[in-house]
Amino acid sequence: MRHLTCAAAVVVLxxxxxxxxxxxxxxxPPEELFTxxxxxxxxxxVIEAGAFLVRANQIVEVGTVDEITASPDxxxxxLTGQTVMPALVNTHAHLGWEAYTGWGSxxxxxxxxxxxxxxxxxxxxGTIISTGSDIEEIALxxxxxxxxxxxxxxxxxxxxGLGTPGGGPNPRFTDDAGWWGVHEATGPDEARAIVRAxxxxxxxxxxxxxxARDERRGAQVKxxxxxxxxxxxxxxxRDIRVIAHATTLEDHKRLLEVGARxxxxxxxxxxxxxxxLALVEARNAYIVPTLxxxxxxxxxxxxxxxxxxxxxxxxxxxxxxxxxxxxxxxVPAQPVSAAAEARARVIRDNFxxxxxxxxxxxxxxxxxxxxGYADHLELELFxxxxxxPSQAIVAATTRAARAFGLTDAGSIExxxxxxxxxxxxxxxxxxxxxxxxxxxxxxxxxxxxEALRARWQSQPxxxxxxxxxxP
Numbered sequence: 001m002r003h004l005t006c007a008a009a010v011v012v013l014x015x016x017x018x019x020x021x022x023x024x025x026x027x028x029p030p031e032e033l034f035t036x037x038x039x040x041x042x043x044x045x046v047i048e049a050g051a052f053l054v055r056a057n058q059i060v061e062v063g064t065v066d067e068i069t070a071s072p073d074x075x076x077x078x079l080t081g082q083t084v085m086p087a088l089v090n091t092h093a094h095l096g097w098e099a100y101t102g103w104g105s106x107x108x109x110x111x112x113x114x115x116x117x118x119x120x121x122x123x124x125x126g127t128i129i130s131t132g133s134d135i136e137e138i139a140l141x142x143x144x145x146x147x148x149x150x151x152x153x154x155x156x157x158x159x160x161g162l163g164t165p166g167g168g169p170n171p172r173f174t175d176d177a178g179w180w181g182v183h184e185a186t187g188p189d190e191a192r193a194i195v196r197a198x199x200x201x202x203x204x205x206x207x208x209x210x211x212a213r214d215e216r217r218g219a220q221v222k223x224x225x226x227x228x229x230x231x232x233x234x235x236x237x238r239d240i241r242v243i244a245h246a247t248t249l250e251d252h253k254r255l256l257e258v259g260a261r262x263x264x265x266x267x268x269x270x271x272x273x274x275x276x277l278a279l280v281e282a283r284n285a286y287i288v289p290t291l292x293x294x295x296x297x298x299x300x301x302x303x304x305x306x307x308x309x310x311x312x313x314x315x316x317x318x319x320x321x322x323x324x325x326x327x328x329x330x331v332p333a334q335p336v337s338a339a340a341e342a343r344a345r346v347i348r349d350n351f352x353x354x355x356x357x358x359x360x361x362x363x364x365x366x367x368x369x370x371x372g373y374a375d376h377l378e379l380e381l382f383x384x385x386x387x388x389p390s391q392a393i394v395a396a397t398t399r400a401a402r403a404f405g406l407t408d409a410g411s412i413e414x415x416x417x418x419x420x421x422x423x424x425x426x427x428x429x430x431x432x433x434x435x436x437x438x439x440x441x442x443x444x445x446x447x448x449x450e451a452l453r454a455r456w457q458s459q460p461x462x463x464x465x466x467x468x469x470x471p
Contacts, residue, residue, distance in 0.1 A: 031055045032444070033070040036080030038426060042397040042411035044390055046428070050084070054418040057443035061414055082438060083426045085393060086411050087126025087154075087419035088375050089400035091243070092264050092288045092361025095130040095156075096138075097173075098371070100318045105178030108135050113142050116371050117153025121447050122313055123372025124440045126419030127401070127409050128154045131243065131264065132161025132207040133169055133366070135180060140201065154442065155409065155417070159243065160198055162191065162231060163209035164223045172366070182209070185223070188230035195231055199238035205404060206235060207264070210246045210255065222251070229258040241404050243288075253279060261285045262403055264361065268294060269343060272350050280357055286403035287354050288361030291381035292369045294347060309435050310373045313456045351385045358382065359403050360396035379431050389431040418444035 032054045039050030039062070051068035053061040061068055070076055095116045096108040113134070120128045130139070139158040145151045161168055161182040168174070168182040183198075185191035198206060208231055212222045228244070235242045236259070243262040244255050249270050252263060256279040266289045267276075279285070295301060304310040305322040351358065362374040369377065375396070382392035401410025408417045419442050425433035440447040 030073065030075055031071070032075040032077060033068065034077050034079055034084065035065050035068070036078050037082045037084045037422070039412055040083060040085040040390075040393060040428065041413065042086040042394065044394055049080075052084075052412060054441075054444045057418055057445075059412060059414055059416050059418050062412055079422060083423045083428075083433075084412065085421050085423065085427065085434070086397040086416075087124055087409075087421060087440070087442060088360060088396045089127045089406065089410050090120065090125050090154075090360055090362055090364075090375055090396075091129045091262075091400050091404060092131050092290065092363060093128055093371065093374075094133045094363065094365035095128070095371075096134055096365070098365045100314055100370070101321050105176045105180070108138065108178075110138050110142060113138060114151055114153060116365070117142075117146075117151065117156055118452055119313065119371040120154035120375075121152070121372075121440060121442055122449055122452050123375060124421040124434070124437055125154045125372055125375055126417070126442055127157065127406060129157045129159050129205060129243075129361075129404065130365075131159040131205075132182060132209070132245075133173060134158055134160070136160055136201070152442065152445070152447075155419070157205055157404075158203065159205040159207045160203060161207045161209060162194060162223075164212070164221060164227075167212060167223065168209045170366075185227050185231070188226050191227045191230045192234040195234040195238060195240065199240060203240060205241045205243065206231070208242060208244050210244055210251050225254055225258065228255065228260075232259045249273075249276060252276060256280065256283050256285060259283070262288075264288045264363075265290055266347075266350055266354060268347055268350075271346055272353055277353060280354065285357060286359045286399070287357050288359055289347075289351060289354075290361055290363045290378075291347075291351075291385065292374050292377050293363045293367050295381060296367070296369075304370060304373065307373075309376070310370065312453055313372075315457050315459055348385055355387060355391065358387075358395045359400040361400075376435050379434055383431045389428050392431055393427065393434075418442075 033051060035051040037050055039047040039052065041047065047064060049065050051063060051065045052059055053068055096113045097103055097105065099107040099112065142151060143156050143158055146156055162185055163182045165184040165186060173179055183194045185194055195206065208223060208228055210223045210228065232242055241262065242260065243264055244260050245264045246252055246255060247265045247268060249267040249272060252267060253276055261283050263285065266287045303326055305319045311319060360375065360378055362369055362378050364371050364374040379392045379396055382395060383389055398410045409419060412420060421437055422439040423433060423436050424438045425436040427433040440449060
């Protein structure tokens with residue numbers, strides 16, 4: 001197993017066993033022309049023998065190798081025989097809590113949060129929205145540091161949560177002694193005031209929990225329609241995007257009727273009907289199905305600790321801990337029940353009917369799937385449920401960015417951020433080829449995946465990755 005020397009670690013890591021903090025990320029490369037690759041634009045188009053020019057952190061020109069020429073000072077990178085696709089846009093995860101050998105609020109530190117941005121970057125995720133479980137003071141500090149180019153990793157967007165008193169996240173979060181809660185709204189006026197206060201803090205995305213999931217804390221009543229209608233109305237005035245956690249068909253319908261356009265989870269237990277589909281179409285709504293969460297335990301889901309694609313970014317200690325945990329909690333073999341078969345059929349059919357509205361989100365960090373790795377699993381599941389690889393890539397890039405008004409992300413086009421993957425195989429032939437990563441570029445800079453991999457393989461848990469300048 002490889003280990004970083006202090007000289008190697010200093011390039012990308014700021015808090016380490018080597019000692020002092022390091023200053024800022026690696027310098028921006030000069031203008032660079034990437035040429036010869038198959039370019040998957042992200043909107044369904046493909047440019048064979050493509051080329052694109054990157055200046056600073058932005059793509060400035062895209063075309064074929066015959067259409068794009070370089071000046072004498074331009075660095076040229078030949079990608080002939082490889083495939084380029086946009087970096088993924090993950091619209092739903094829970095950063096900060098996972099430590100790979102432990103989980104909980106005590107893990108939510110600035111260092112661990114930044115480490116999770118790097119884990120997404122390692123796997124080719126260019127943008128990550130963390131929904132409703134981040135400590136806002138830490139989260140906003142990291143978001144600002146990234147805007148000042150003091151922190152690299154996936155582009156980080158904070159999405160605080162609102163819910164009914166006692167409601168919000170599932171008991172795994174709320175049983176934690178350090179859980180700090182969500183913004184609690186007891187009426188429309190209070191809800192509007194919360195939205196205004198969050199807008200004043202620079203928040204651009206909010207999450208609302210509609211479910212009444214944790215009865216032990218009194219959340220036996222769902223978030224009322226008049227409250228979430230007020231949130232949606234005030235958010236629109238403040239140019240804030242709202243994403244709603246809702247799992248029932250009726251809740252989806254009521255939310256759509258008052259203006260909701262983004263949903264975490266889809267109806268899992270009942271077939272969607274024409275009324276619902278018409279509302280989805282009328283609202284131009286987007287659905288995050290979180291298939292990784294609802295397919296856990298399925299026969300095709302082999303344990304992550306057996307997957308080399310997962311193993312490359314954790315230590316032997318983490319793999320052993322995961323294997324031991326699985327051995328200590330065996331799932332008894334039993335026939336698939338009629339109810340389970342019926343639910344699987346509903347999920348498959350609903351996914352097919354909502355296919356053009358599906359976007360990428362993983363729920364990673366909350367329910368056991370792991371950052372970056374889970375994104376590729378979700379793409380695999382999209383295809384298992386009927387999408388073509390091209391459709392899955394659109395759902396995970398261009399459409400996901402469009403759902404949140406992210407005009408600078410999600411595609412290989414002039415004017416977009418230079419966030420892209422270089423692959424050694426064509427994912428249009430097999431979606432599993434998104435895992436054949438030769439390189440990741442974010443904001444025009446190549447992610448040092450080798451240094452990150454060596455770091456993670458040599459430590460028992462996630463460990464700190466912090467690029468804030470020393471005081």
